[in-house]
Amino acid sequence: MSRLVAEPPTPTAPQPVRVGRRRRSRQERLAYLILLPALGTVFVIVTIPFILVLMQSISADDGTLVGLRNFSRALGNPLLYDALRATGVYTLIVLPTEILLGLTFALLVHRTVRRSGVRAAVYVLAIVPLVVPPVAIGVVARLIYAPSYGVLNVILERLGLLHQEINWLGNPTLAMLSVASVDVWQWTPFVYLVLFSGLQTVPRESVEAAQLDGATWWTQFLYIEFSYLRPLFLLILFFRLADVLRVFDHIFILTGGGPGTTTQLLSLYMYRIEFKFFDSGQAAALAVIVLVSISILYALITRVLPLERE
Amino acid sequence: MQRISRREFVKRTAVTGAMLTSVTSIQAFLAACNTSTSTSSKPSKLTIAAVQGAEDGPLKKVAPMYQSQSGITIEVVEFPYDQLFEKLVTTFQANGSSYDLCMMDDPWMPKFGTMGALQPLDTNFGFTRDADIPSIVYDVGTWPPPNGPVPPTEQGKSPHLYGITIVGNVEMFMYRKDLSSSPPTTWDDVLANAKKFNKSGFSGYVIRGKATNPASSDSLPILWSFGGDIFDANWKVMLDSTASIDAITFLTQTLKKYAEPGAENTDAADRDRLIAIGHAFQSTTWPAEVTGVVEAQGVSQVIGKMGYIPIPQGPSGKGIGMMGNWLLGIPKGSHNGSYAAAFIKWLIQADNMKTYVQNGGIPTRTSLLNDPTLGQANPYFPALAKSLAAPPNWRPRTDQWNAVETIYGTAVNQAVAGLKSPKDALTAAASQIRTTMKQAGYPS
Numbered sequence: 001m002s003r004l005v006a007e008p009p010t011p012t013a014p015q016p017v018r019v020g021r022r023r024r025s026r027q028e029r030l031a032y033l034i035l036l037p038a039l040g041t042v043f044v045i046v047t048i049p050f051i052l053v054l055m056q057s058i059s060a061d062d063g064t065l066v067g068l069r070n071f072s073r074a075l076g077n078p079l080l081y082d083a084l085r086a087t088g089v090y091t092l093i094v095l096p097t098e099i100l101l102g103l104t105f106a107l108l109v110h111r112t113v114r115r116s117g118v119r120a121a122v123y124v125l126a127i128v129p130l131v132v133p134p135v136a137i138g139v140v141a142r143l144i145y146a147p148s149y150g151v152l153n154v155i156l157e158r159l160g161l162l163h164q165e166i167n168w169l170g171n172p173t174l175a176m177l178s179v180a181s182v183d184v185w186q187w188t189p190f191v192y193l194v195l196f197s198g199l200q201t202v203p204r205e206s207v208e209a210a211q212l213d214g215a216t217w218w219t220q221f222l223y224i225e226f227s228y229l230r231p232l233f234l235l236i237l238f239f240r241l242a243d244v245l246r247v248f249d250h251i252f253i254l255t256g257g258g259p260g261t262t263t264q265l266l267s268l269y270m271y272r273i274e275f276k277f278f279d280s281g282q283a284a285a286l287a288v289i290v291l292v293s294i295s296i297l298y299a300l301i302t303r304v305l306p307l308e309r310e
Numbered sequence: 311m312q313r314i315s316r317r318e319f320v321k322r323t324a325v326t327g328a329m330l331t332s333v334t335s336i337q338a339f340l341a342a343c344n345t346s347t348s349t350s351s352k353p354s355k356l357t358i359a360a361v362q363g364a365e366d367g368p369l370k371k372v373a374p375m376y377q378s379q380s381g382i383t384i385e386v387v388e389f390p391y392d393q394l395f396e397k398l399v400t401t402f403q404a405n406g407s408s409y410d411l412c413m414m415d416d417p418w419m420p421k422f423g424t425m426g427a428l429q430p431l432d433t434n435f436g437f438t439r440d441a442d443i444p445s446i447v448y449d450v451g452t453w454p455p456p457n458g459p460v461p462p463t464e465q466g467k468s469p470h471l472y473g474i475t476i477v478g479n480v481e482m483f484m485y486r487k488d489l490s491s492s493p494p495t496t497w498d499d500v501l502a503n504a505k506k507f508n509k510s511g512f513s514g515y516v517i518r519g520k521a522t523n524p525a526s527s528d529s530l531p532i533l534w535s536f537g538g539d540i541f542d543a544n545w546k547v548m549l550d551s552t553a554s555i556d557a558i559t560f561l562t563q564t565l566k567k568y569a570e571p572g573a574e575n576t577d578a579a580d581r582d583r584l585i586a587i588g589h590a591f592q593s594t595t596w597p598a599e600v601t602g603v604v605e606a607q608g609v610s611q612v613i614g615k616m617g618y619i620p621i622p623q624g625p626s627g628k629g630i631g632m633m634g635n636w637l638l639g640i641p642k643g644s645h646n647g648s649y650a651a652a653f654i655k656w657l658i659q660a661d662n663m664k665t666y667v668q669n670g671g672i673p674t675r676t677s678l679l680n681d682p683t684l685g686q687a688n689p690y691f692p693a694l695a696k697s698l699a700a701p702p703n704w705r706p707r708t709d710q711w712n713a714v715e716t717i718y719g720t721a722v723n724q725a726v727a728g729l730k731s732p733k734d735a736l737t738a739a740a741s742q743i744r745t746t747m748k749q750a751g752y753p754s
Contacts, residue, residue, distance in 0.1 A: 146572070146575070146580060147570065147571050147572020147573075147575055147576065147580070148570055148571060148572060148580070148584065148589070149580075149583065165571050165572070167571060167572050167574075167575075169572065169574075169575040170572045170573075170574040170575045170727055172727075172729065175575075255520075255521070255575060256520050256521040256522055256524075256577075257521050257522070257720075258520065258521030258522075258574060258575065258720070258723045258727065259521065259574045259575070259723060259724065259726075259727035259729055260521070260720060260723060260724040260727060260729045260730070261521075261720060262729075272716055275392070275395070275396050275399075275712070276522075276712040276713055276715075276716045277710075277712065277713035277716070277746070278399075278421070278709070278710075278712065278713070279713075
């Protein structure tokens, strides 16, 4: 039976000095060995599928190579641009709203709530939307916005604010706002949690010094706290952009992409190309296009918003 | 007790991890290549991939009976509608043996038939037609289709039976018989009733207009009854024909005036709710909606107040229902084909099907549909028997149907929502469908 023990101390006899390459090489070998399971897993679940998608994007259904024909078909499909437009509008609604609301909540709680119990309660409340499955959120949202029995219309009618039912999911503008509101509800807490944790890292001395110098709420935020939060904004932007590209469940349940194709975001469009049109070549080409585009976008964002605090 | 150093411990752990990863990768690779071997001995269980909902409920209820008689357990693995289709397609592509039987919606048959994904039930397992079951029920499970246009790649192939219907769904029509003395026989009657009974809080008609499949399913019987269609007998797209445009104009403009608010976002559950709480007069319907909601005790306020009839006649002089049969088939990858076939034969035997119906099943046997005892509990059975005998239409038998339905269902939704005129929506859809079909090798 083996037992784990600490390595014994070096004996008194002088050891030959292991310098330079050999010693480092042994450590490196060990490091690579340790990394191997993780790298192997990444290779199996990420690299191989990516290579398969690349192959699929330049192949026909029967496996023959067709060059860039799938890419030209994907880019030539007018529905792609409808989906891109819808995704762009959705992103422009949800990202600024979530960041603004999340930041406001984070600053409010950070500056006004001192009792740790209350902070913990807010923390738990913020976690809840994040752990609810998107399908469940979609179903609940449908009960809120649905025509004829939607809770929102009933409340507005009972409050006397509404005399004719609002068609939340049937009007193109309202449908987009409705599906976006679900996203804002679910993901604003994520922004709040990230920014709130960032605010905890701001040194109290700096804040106190600024306050002694007469800094207002706004200047305190702009010149001290913002510099600590900047890398986190980038993190939020990265995560949320990736999420927006994956948004599917609640839109599928709420509107099915309608009315027409108004709320058919890129993910829903790609799903339909793959699983309704069974055009796996075009779907793979779309996946590659999206991957390359988002990589370029991320690189640009990183340049514009440097990760390091100045 | 052997002592090992921390470094040695880390090294051994890493080596073990690497080996495990390699073994897992090889196993995954082998599984992907489907290198498993087949067995012909009696299995302890048969696995059915089934759709979750009213369609597979009765199947689950009668499964224990089969187990007690045969000693073979029936395991029903359920998936939501869309996921079941995707799961089956990926399983068939890999020629997987995960499922011995699969439930299939009838529009999936062209896809599975073209893929060669199923085992022929007639030649392999001796299935023959039963006179008590309408021919159309066997036809819908046959590939290539024995009548109507055949996809170019399938022409010349001899037809075989690949699926047996276990849920005899046909789209029908329901109306409030307690408010109207006579059932509507034409779409003009439907319109007149919609006008007559429409008032604040009570819709004269319910349109199931949500984008894609719902809007498509709701409008196709009207399209056909008006003499329109998506394809003609030679796969030529005729969605932009006058008859087709008239049909969709009738639904999305004329009838919509008396329809529920938010029709463009109404799905089956919303429709059933409106009918069940007594807020609407009439609509098309599927049997599962009737048993699941409209006539369900404790759920519906209109039990006994609804009349069920085949789809009313349009200007073409016909009222054409739409098939939505659920079939059982045996995947090619199944190693237990003969036992799976024995289960299907057992299930469609008259006495077993009666038990199945008593547990909520929708039969295909004419004798059961016309059985007055069963009809008391299932008031739509006579209408279903008439609809099956009519016969109903099936959705175009092409493996491109999902794409076509998505395009067509989106166009109808656009027309219902008022985003486009019916003519513009259908013209654009026809153009898209032509492109899709042409790319798939059809002479559109």
